[in-house]
Structure formats: C-alpha cells, structure tokens
Amino acid sequence: MLDAAVRAFARRGYSHASMDDIAELAGVSKPLVYLYLNSKEELFAACVRREAAALVAAVRGAVERGAPADRQLWSGLSGFFAHTARHPDGWALLHVQARTHGHPYAHEVAAMRAEIVAFVTQLIAAAARRGARERRLVAAEVSGLAHALVGAAESLADWAGEAADRDGPSAQEAAATLMNFAWAGLGNLLRGQGWSPA
Amino acid sequence: MLDAAVRAFARRGYSHASMDDIAELAGVSKPLVYLYLNSKEELFAACVRREAAALVAAVRGAVERGAPADRQLWSGLSGFFAHTARHPDGWALLHVQARTHGHPYAHEVAAMRAEIVAFVTQLIAAAARRGARERRLVAAEVSGLAHALVGAAESLADWAGEAADRDGPSAQEAAATLMNFAWAGLGNLLRGQGWSPA
Amino acid sequence: MLDAAVRAFARRGYSHASMDDIAELAGVSKPLVYLYLNSKEELFAACVRREAAALVAAVRGAVERGAPADRQLWSGLSGFFAHTARHPDGWALLHVQARTHGHPYAHEVAAMRAEIVAFVTQLIAAAARRGARERRLVAAEVSGLAHALVGAAESLADWAGEAADRDGPSAQEAAATLMNFAWAGLGNLLRGQGWSPA
Amino acid sequence: MLDAAVRAFARRGYSHASMDDIAELAGVSKPLVYLYLNSKEELFAACVRREAAALVAAVRGAVERGAPADRQLWSGLSGFFAHTARHPDGWALLHVQARTHGHPYAHEVAAMRAEIVAFVTQLIAAAARRGARERRLVAAEVSGLAHALVGAAESLADWAGEAADRDGPSAQEAAATLMNFAWAGLGNLLRGQGWSPA
DNA sequence: TATGAATGAGCTTTCATTCAT
DNA sequence: TATGAATGAAAGCTCATTCAT
Numbered sequence: 001m002l003d004a005a006v007r008a009f010a011r012r013g014y015s016h017a018s019m020d021d022i023a024e025l026a027g028v029s030k031p032l033v034y035l036y037l038n039s040k041e042e043l044f045a046a047c048v049r050r051e052a053a054a055l056v057a058a059v060r061g062a063v064e065r066g067a068p069a070d071r072q073l074w075s076g077l078s079g080f081f082a083h084t085a086r087h088p089d090g091w092a093l094l095h096v097q098a099r100t101h102g103h104p105y106a107h108e109v110a111a112m113r114a115e116i117v118a119f120v121t122q123l124i125a126a127a128a129r130r131g132a133r134e135r136r137l138v139a140a141e142v143s144g145l146a147h148a149l150v151g152a153a154e155s156l157a158d159w160a161g162e163a164a165d166r167d168g169p170s171a172q173e174a175a176a177t178l179m180n181f182a183w184a185g186l187g188n189l190l191r192g193q194g195w196s197p198a
Numbered sequence: 199m200l201d202a203a204v205r206a207f208a209r210r211g212y213s214h215a216s217m218d219d220i221a222e223l224a225g226v227s228k229p230l231v232y233l234y235l236n237s238k239e240e241l242f243a244a245c246v247r248r249e250a251a252a253l254v255a256a257v258r259g260a261v262e263r264g265a266p267a268d269r270q271l272w273s274g275l276s277g278f279f280a281h282t283a284r285h286p287d288g289w290a291l292l293h294v295q296a297r298t299h300g301h302p303y304a305h306e307v308a309a310m311r312a313e314i315v316a317f318v319t320q321l322i323a324a325a326a327r328r329g330a331r332e333r334r335l336v337a338a339e340v341s342g343l344a345h346a347l348v349g350a351a352e353s354l355a356d357w358a359g360e361a362a363d364r365d366g367p368s369a370q371e372a373a374a375t376l377m378n379f380a381w382a383g384l385g386n387l388l389r390g391q392g393w394s395p396a
Numbered sequence: 397m398l399d400a401a402v403r404a405f406a407r408r409g410y411s412h413a414s415m416d417d418i419a420e421l422a423g424v425s426k427p428l429v430y431l432y433l434n435s436k437e438e439l440f441a442a443c444v445r446r447e448a449a450a451l452v453a454a455v456r457g458a459v460e461r462g463a464p465a466d467r468q469l470w471s472g473l474s475g476f477f478a479h480t481a482r483h484p485d486g487w488a489l490l491h492v493q494a495r496t497h498g499h500p501y502a503h504e505v506a507a508m509r510a511e512i513v514a515f516v517t518q519l520i521a522a523a524a525r526r527g528a529r530e531r532r533l534v535a536a537e538v539s540g541l542a543h544a545l546v547g548a549a550e551s552l553a554d555w556a557g558e559a560a561d562r563d564g565p566s567a568q569e570a571a572a573t574l575m576n577f578a579w580a581g582l583g584n585l586l587r588g589q590g591w592s593p594a
Numbered sequence: 595m596l597d598a599a600v601r602a603f604a605r606r607g608y609s610h611a612s613m614d615d616i617a618e619l620a621g622v623s624k625p626l627v628y629l630y631l632n633s634k635e636e637l638f639a640a641c642v643r644r645e646a647a648a649l650v651a652a653v654r655g656a657v658e659r660g661a662p663a664d665r666q667l668w669s670g671l672s673g674f675f676a677h678t679a680r681h682p683d684g685w686a687l688l689h690v691q692a693r694t695h696g697h698p699y700a701h702e703v704a705a706m707r708a709e710i711v712a713f714v715t716q717l718i719a720a721a722a723r724r725g726a727r728e729r730r731l732v733a734a735e736v737s738g739l740a741h742a743l744v745g746a747a748e749s750l751a752d753w754a755g756e757a758a759d760r761d762g763p764s765a766q767e768a769a770a771t772l773m774n775f776a777w778a779g780l781g782n783l784l785r786g787q788g789w790s791p792a
Numbered sequence: 793t794a795t796g797a798a799t800g801a802g803c804t805t806t807c808a809t810t811c812a813t
Numbered sequence: 814t815a816t817g818a819a820t821g822a823a824a825g826c827t828c829a830t831t832c833a834t
Contacts, residue, residue, distance in 0.1 A: 013298050015213035019829060029795050031831080040829060074395055100211050100298045144367055144375045147357040148350035152380075155349020156342060169342060172395075177342045179393040182350075185383030195377040197272055197370075217804065227820045229806080238804065409694050411609035414824060425799045430826065470791055496607050496694045540750065540763060540771045547749020548742035548776075555741045565738055568791075573738045575789040578746075581779030591773040593668055593766075613808060623816050625810080634808065 001026045001036065006047045009097055010089035014044060048098045048105045051090035052112040058083035059116065069127040073120065074179050077153060081171035084157040085164065092161075095154060113150065121146040128190055135192045149182050199224045199234065204245045207295055208287035212242060239302065246296045246303045249288035250310040256281035257314065267325040271318065272377050275351060279369035282355040283362065290359075293352060311348070319344040325381075326388055333390045347380050397422045397432065402443045405493055406485035410440060437500065444494045444501045447486035448508040454479035455512065465523040469516065470575050473549060477567035480553040481560065488557075491550060509546070517542040524586055531588045545578050595620045595630065600641045603691055604683035608638060642692045642699045645684035646706040652677035653710065663721040667714065668773050671747060675765035678751040679758065686755075689748060707744070715740040722784055729786045743776050 004026035008017040019040055023030040037043040062079020063072050084091040098109040124145055128137050137145075156178060160168045169177065188194060202224035206215040217238060221228040235241040260277020261270050282289040296307040322343055326335050335343075354376060358366045367375065386392060400422035404413040415436055419426040433439040458475020459468050480487040494505040520541055524533050533541075552574060556564045565573065584590060598620035602611040613634055617624040631637040656673020657666050678685040692703040718739055722731050731739075750772060754762040763771065782788060 018827085030829090031795055032793085034830070035794080070393065071395070074393075096297050099294050101214075140367065141375065144354060144357070144372065145379055147353050148376055148379050151353020151356075152346035152350040154353065155345050158349075159342070159345045169338070174342070176393070176395065177339065178346055179395075180387045181343055181346055181383045182379055183383065183393050184386035184391065185379045185381065188382035188386065189378045193382065195268065195272075195374070195381050197269070197374065197377075213803095216802080218802095228804090229820055230818080232805070233819080411824095412695075415826085416824080426825090427800085427827080428798060431798080436825065466789065467791070470789075492693050495690055536763070537771065540753070540768070541775055543749050543753045544746035544772060544775055547752075548746040551741050551745020551748065552738060554745075555738070565734065570738065572789070572791065573735065574742055575791075576783045577739055577742050577776055577779045579779065579789050580782035580787065581775045581777065584778035584782065585774050589778065591664065591668075591770070591777050593665070593770065593773075612806090624808090625816055626814090628809070629815080 001028065001033070002047055002050055005043055006051060006093055007089050009044060009047060010092040014097055014101055044098075044101070045105055045108060047093060048108050051087070051093050052109060054087070054090060055080070055083055055094065056112055056115060059119075069123045069130070070179065070183055073123050073183065074175055076119070077175035077178055078171050080153060081157060081160065081174045085160060085171055088161050088164075091157060095158070117143075117146045117150050120149055124149075124186065127186065135190060135194070137190070145182075145186065149178070152178055152182065199226065199231065200245055200248055203241055204249060204291055205287050207242060207245060208290040212295060212299055242299070243302055243306065245291060246306050249285070249291050250307060252285070252288060253278070253281055253292065254310055254313065257317075267321045267328070268377065268381055271321050271381065272373050274317070275373035275376055276369050278351060279355060279358060279372045283358055283369055286359050286362075289355060293356070315341075315344050315348050318347055322347075322384065325384065333388060333392070335388070343380075343384065347376070350376055350380065397424065397429065398443055398446055401429075401439055402447060402489055403485050405440060405443055406488040410493055410497055440497070441500055441504065443489060444504050447483070447489050448505060450483070450486060451476070451479055451490065452508055452511065455515075465519045465526070466575065466579055469519050469579065470571050472515070473571035473574055474567050476549060477553060477556060477570045481556060481567055484557050484560075487553060491554070513539075513542050513546050516545055520545075520582065523582065531586060531590070533586070541578075541582065545574070548574055548578065595622065595627070596641055596644055599637055600645060600687055601683050603638060603641060604686040608691055608695055638692075638695070639699055639702060641687060642702050645681070645687050646703060648681070648684060649674070649677055649688065650706060650709060653713075663717045663724070664773065664777055667717050667777065668769050670713070671769035671772055672765050674747060675751060675754065675768045679754060679765055682755050682758075685751060689752070711737075711740045711744050714743055718743075718780065721780065729784065729788070731784070739776075739780065743772070746772055746776065 005017075005022050008022045008025055011017075012021070019030055019033060022043070023033050026033070033043065037046055059076050059079045062082070063076040065072070067075070094109050094112070098105045100106075121142055124142050125137075128142065156169075156174045160171075160174055162168070203215075203220050206220045206223055209215075210219070217228055217231060220241070221231050224231070231241065235244055257274050257277045260280070261274040263270070265273070292307050292310070296303045298304075319340055322340050323335075326340065354367075354372045358369075358372055360366070401413075401418050404418045404421055407413075408417070415426055415429060418439070419429050422429070429439065433442055455472050455475045458478070459472040461468070463471070490505050490508070494501045496502075517538055520538050521533075524538065552565075552570045556567075556570055558564070599611075599616050602616045602619055605611075606615070613624055613627060616637070617627050620627070627637065631640055653670050653673045656676070657670040659666070661669070688703050688706070692699045694700075715736055718736050719731075722736065750763070750768045754765075754768055756762070
C-alpha cells in the first residue's frame with residue numbers, strides 16, 4: 001500500500017496525487033487508507049520515512065567497515081548509487097518531492113541527509129587526520145567538503161536515473177568518478193597543494 | 199508583484215500558495231494578478247523564467263572571459279554563490295519548487311541547468327586538452343564530472359543558505375572550497391594519478 | 397435531485413441558478429450533485445433530456461392510434477396540454493430556457509420539437525390525402541401549417557400556465573379551441589375555399 | 595451602441611455576453627457604456643424596450659386602418675413577418691432571450707405581447723360581431739384564439755428565420771398561410787360548424 | 793474489517809462595476 | 814467627456830475526510 005503511495009507521490013507530486021488515485025492504485029478503498037494512515041500528510045510522512053530508512057540502510061550495509069576511509073567512502077557511494085538506481089521512485093520522493101513541502105517532511109529528509117553528511121564528514125576527517133598534513137582543515141571546511149560531495153553524489157544519481165536507458169554510468173562507475181574527482185582533490189588539499197585564485 | 203509570487207511560491211510551495219495569499223502579499227487584489235498574468239500556472243512560469251534568467255545572467259556576468267579555465271570556473275562559481283546567497287527565494291524556487299512540477303516549468307529549469315552544465319563541461323574539456331594528459335577522458339566521463347561539480351555547487355548553495363545566519367561560507371569561500379575539492383582532483387585524474395578501488 | 401434542478405433552472409434561468417441553490421433545494425450537498433452529474437452543463441442536459449422524453453412520451457401515449465387524423469391530433473393535443481399543465485417547470489425548461497443556450501441543449505429540444513412537428517405534418521398530410529381535394533398542398537405549405545399549429549399549441553400552453561390560477565382553459569378545452577381554430581381552416585383550405593388577400 | 599448590445603445579447607445570450615464584449619463590439623470603452631446605461635440589466639432592458647417598440651411600430655404601421663377585420667389582420671401579420679425577417683437579432687432578443695430572465699424584462703416583453711394579443715383579440719371580436727353568428731364566442735374563447743394565432747405567427751417567424759437561406763416563406767406567404775389556416779377556421783366556428791371531438 | 797455514499801472547506805477564475813485621470 | 818486600471822463578490826469545481834453499514 002505504501003508502494004502505491006510512493007509511486008503516486010513520486011510521479012504525480014504530492015498535491016497532484018489524490019487519495020482516490022492512491023487507493024485505486026493500491027487496489028483498496030479509500031477509507032482503508034485512512035484506517036491505517038490517518039491522513040494524507042501522515043501517509044506522505046510514512047512514505048518518506050520508509051524510503052529514507054531504506055536508503056540509509058542500503059548505504060550502511062554497503063560500507064566496508066574497517067577498511068581505509070577512501071575504501072569506506074567508495075563502497076558507501078556504490079551502495080548509494082545502486083540503491084537509487086534500483087528505486088527511482090523512492091529516490092525521486094526523497095530528493096524531489098519531500099523537499100518542496102515545508103514543515104513535517106522536509107525535516108525528516110533533511111535529518112536523513114544530515115546523517116549521511118555526518119558520516120561523510122567523519123570519513124573525511126579521518127582521512128585528514130591520517131594523511132600527510134601540511135595543512136590543517138577547520139571543521140567548517142570539512143563540513144563544506146562533505147556537503148559538496150553529497151551534492152555531487154545526488155546530482156550524479158539524478159543524471160544516472162535520467163540517462164539509465166541510454167548510456168548512463170553504472171553504480172560503480174559513478175562512485176569511481178566521484179572518488180577520482182573529489183577524493184584526489186582532497187588529498188592534494190591536505191598536502192598543501194590546494195587550488196588558489198591567484 | 200512577481201517578487202511577492204516568488205516569495206510565496208518559494209516558501210509555501212506551488213499548491214500551498216494560494217492566489218489570495220500572493221495577491222495580499224503583493225498588496226494588490228486578486229483580479230489584478232489575473233489581469234497581468236493570466237493564470238496561476240502562467241504566473242509560476244513567469245517567476246521561474248525570471249529567476250532562471252537572472253541566475254544565468256549573474257553567472258555569465260561573473261565569468262572572467264579570456265582567463266584560464268580554472269579561473270573562469272572559479273569566477274563563475276563565485277557569481278553563482280553570490281547570486282544564490284542574495285536571492286534565496288529565487289534559488290529555492292528554481293532548485294526546490296520548479297523541479298517538482300512536471301511539464302512546463304521543470305523543463306524550463308532543466309534547460310537552464312543544462313546550459314550551465316554545458317558551460318562547465320566545456321571548461322573541463324578545455325582543461326583536459328591543455329593539461330598534461332597521461333590519460334584521455336571520454337565524453338561521458340567529462341559529462342559526469344560536470345554533473346558532479348554542478349551538483350556539488352547546488353548543495354553548497356543550499357548549505358550556505360541554511361547556515362547563512364550562523365557561520366556559513368561566503369560566496370568566495372564556497373567557490374574556493376569547490377575548486378580545492380574538485381579541480382585539483384581533476385588535475386590528478388588527468389595526470390593519471392586517479393583513484394582506483396584497488 | 398433532478399426535480400430540484402428542473403425547478404431551479406426553470407424559475408431562475410440557467411446562469412442565475414447556482415449549483416449551491418440547486419443543491420440546497422435538493423436537500424443535498426454540492427459535491428453530491430457533482431458526483432452524480434459531472435458538471436452544470438451535464439446537469440442541465442440531463443434535465444432537458446428527461447423533460448423532453450417525458451413530454452414526448454405523454455403526447456405519444458395520449459394519441460389514439462388508428463383513429464381518424466383529426467381525432468389523433470386532438471388526442472395528442474389534449475395529452476400535450478395535460479402534460480404541460482401538470483409539469484409547468486418542465487415545460488418552462490424546454491420552451492423558455494433550453495432554447496437560449498446554444499450548442500448542446502437547444503439542439504436536443506429542437507430535435508424533440510422537430511419530432512412533434514413531423515408527427516403533425518404527417519397527420520395534416522393524411523387529412524389532405526383523404527379529404528376533398530379541390531386543391532393540392534405542396535410540402536412547404538404542409539410544413540408551414542404544422543409549424544403554425546405547433547406554435548399555436550405552445551402559445552396556448554404558456555397562456556394556460558399563466559392563467560391556470562384564474563380561469564385558464566382545461567387541457568381538453570385548449571385542444572378543442574385549437575381544433576376549432578385550425579383544423580376547420582385546413583378543411584376549408586383543402587376544399588379550395590381558402591382565404592385570399594383580395 | 596444599442597445595436598452592438600442587441601447583437602451580442604441575441605447571439606451569445608444575456609449571461610454569456612460580457613460587458614467587455616459589448617463595449618468592444620460597439621467600439622467604445624466600458625465606462626462609457628456605464629455612463630449612458632447604468633448597468634447590464636438596464637442596458638438589456640433598453641434593448642428590449644427598443645426592439646419591442648420597433649416591432650409594435652412596424653405592425654401598427656402595416657395595418658390598413660379602416661379595412662375589413664381580416665384585411666387588417668393580414669396586413670398586420672405581413673408587417674410582423676417582414677419586420678422579424680429584417681431584424682432577426684431583435685426578434686431573437688424578444689422571443690428567445692428576454693423571456694428567460696425573470697423580473698424586469700420578461701414583463702416588458704410580456705406587455706408588448708399582450709398589446710398585440712389585445713389587438714388581435716379585438717379584430718377577432720369584431721369579426722365575430724359582424725359575421726354570421728350561429729354561435730356566440732365567450733371572451734375566454736376569443737382570448738384563446740388570439741393567443742393561438744399569435745403563437746402560430748411567432749412559430750412561423752422562427753421557422754422563416756431558420757429557413758431564410760433556403761426556401762422559407764416570404765412575409766406575405768407566411769401571412770397568407772396563417773390566414774388560410776386560422777381565419778377560415780374562425781369563420782366555420784362562427785357559423786356553428788366547429789370541430790368537436792365526437 | 794472494509795466500503796459506498798456523502799460533505800465541509802477552499803481554490804481558481806470570472807465579471808459587473810467603479811475610481812482617478 | 815472618455816478611459817485605463819483596479820476590485821468585490823460570487824460561481825464552478827475538487828478533494829481530503831468521515832459516517833453508516
């Protein structure tokens with residue numbers, strides 16, 4: 001029943017997906033939907049919660065615990081891309097729909113995102129501690145890098161979704177692209193060879 | 199009058215922002231809104247068009263033409279972050295709201311994004327041609343890097359917007375973070391020192 | 397529920413009768429009206445169809461099949477006047493309201509009227525064939541007579557409706573008046589004793 | 595300016611003809627319309643009044659005063675048909691539109707119609723006094739006959755208007771048809787040779 | 793438990809009508 | 814005088830939500 005709701009919300013958008021549509025898509029009657037989930041808002045929240053939990057679980061499960069930070073990051077990214085590719089509706093729900101609706105859900109999805117950002121932040125910080133440190137990174141800098149990395153990942157996930165039919169990258173390719181792109185830059189930065197406007 | 203609409207749409211979302219609200223916020227009466235902009239959809243489209251044009255113009259105007267590719271990218275990013283910081287509602291309209299509404303607007307904003315991605319792609323390709331090239335990049339790879347970079351920029355813009363009150367980065371800091379992070383990685387990649395899962 | 401709509405439409409007119417009024421008059425809520433009849437136009441069309449069918453059925457049922465043409469006409473007219481007297485709102489809907497609204501309904505009611513005119517035409521033609529025929533009637537002439545007769549009947553129905561409270565004619569009186577008036581004239585005409593301006 | 599209003603009301607109907615349309619059709623601006631005629635209702639009433647007066651004047655002017663009753667009726671009918679044929683919009687306004695709107699105008703047009711009916715009634719009564727009178731007509735009977743005659747005339751006017759392009763009757767033909775049909779019947783009736791259901 | 797039937801509340805849109813010039 | 818600009822009021826329609834069964 002949540003499946004139907006996720007599909008409807010992801011494809012038609014929150015307001016354009018009517019409870020009639022969802023009930024029909026789920027093959028049940030509308031009052032039944034109200035029996036289990038008390039309102040449209042709660043239904044949407046439940047969808048968001050479920051998809052967020054599934055995504056976090058997929059990423060968590062993919063991370064190779066104990067491996068070096070870069071390997072952990074890469075494996076997590078691979079899991080992320082694999083999950084978003086396999087669940088495009090769920091991903092659209094989280095990334096496209098949930099953010100447009102103010103109070104209740106945006107926070108839910110923001111919390112999930114914050115969790116992932118925190119995980120990435122921690123990996124970057126670990127790498128920063130372990131690697132050559134010509135230069136120290138301040139907390140805000142690390143946070144910024146994490147946000148950038150997560151945003152890049154989201155963008156690649158969208159792009160992979162759009163181009164899935166044609167020649168979009170596989171999950172592992174996308175993850176590798178990102179590592180090549182960003183992680184190496186991080187290394188340079190730590191070695192004091194960062195880019196400067198001059 | 200468009201200002202009011204942009205604010206309302208950005209903060210409440212398309213469907214939750216009623217025409218009454220918008221008219222009241224603009225200090226005029228509802229029929230006047232309909233006189234100038236014929237329907238809610240057209241009003242939204244006009245807002246999206248205006249904000250998209252303003253953003254593209256801001257980025258275009260900030261790019262230092264003729265400078266090296268990295269400098270061009272940096273200056274464009276600085277303009278981007280400066281604009282999104284100064285016009286948070288416009289940025290929210292484009293990045294958060296317009297994508298959720300199917301046919302007419304999502305395409306408008308997608309076209310704008312594609313334009314920016316194309317610009318970045320071209321800069322990366324230029325850098326790839328000029329730099330040491332132990333390794334050639336295929337077109338799909340360059341495209342992926344551009345998407346990643348743009349996504350990272352969007353994410354940083356969001357983050358800067360959320361954290362603007364506290365200790366969020368300035369436009370130039372955000373741009374520098376991104377260059378440090380990604381551009382240096384690109385250099386490594388071109389030198390054949392890319393990251394690999396092994 | 398259609399009853400209420402017929403009343404409202406007949407008394408207030410199509411545009412002046414709001415769906416709120418109709419719903420209230422019917423003792424139900426507005427969405428219920430929309431559930432059964434999908435729009436104001438469809439509701440009006442349904443009313444027109446129902447009243448037209450009822451009127452035609454009343455006339456059809458009243459005609460004494462197999463009787464001489466004059467007797468058939470008289471019985472049909474009696475049925476017509478009886479029905480319009482008993483259903484003044486339905487009659488007003490057909491004769492006064494439906495004609496003012498262009499495309500879908502005016503045609504519906506015009507078709508019904510044409511059916512009745514055709515029936516009368518056929519009776520007149522039958523009488524013309526059987527009676528003394530000093531003079532032949534051309535088709536256009538017969539058609540004109542039928543139109544005149546139907547118009548006279550409509551006018552009498554209106555008059556009877558207006559004067560119903562006071563001393564208006566009964567259905568049978570009205571039918572007799574019309575027969576006296578027109579049918580005898582038809583006989584004269586066929587006998588070559590028609591009126592001429594000289 | 596009234597011309598434009600008559601056209602608009604006759605063709606689009608009262609509610610469907612907006613004041614914008616009328617002003618544009620008249621080539622003036624809306625406030626000017628309001629300056630001369632204070633409201634839509636008054637504008638409509640003015641149109642109805644003008645057209646009613648014109649029709650009555652046309653009929654009056656056509657009647658050959660002093661001639662025998664039948665000749666008077668015929669000439670009046672000829673004038674009626676000639677006028678309705680020449681002013682189809684005015685006729686539609688009176689016969690189709692004005693009746694659908696309750697209070698103010700329907701009475702106006704009803705008064706005009708009553709005037710014509712009274713005139714016809716008087717002619718019939720004159721004929722009844724003068725002709726052979728095997729049988730006396732009571733007032734209600736005469737009134738009914740007049741109503742029937744007027745209704746027949748209206749119906750023929752509509753029919754002639756619809757069929758004007760093709761082979762519809764001319765004004766004089768229509769008048770003659772009516773006289774043939776009805777007047778002769780009246781003669782019979784007065785001679786005691788009326789039709790009876792037995 | 794599961795639903796057909798019904799509704800309250802609100803939204804977009806239109807239009808007759810009026811100022812300020 | 815004549816109008817561009819603006820609005821109050823209401824209408825059609827939809828949808829999340831709930832009884833009665």
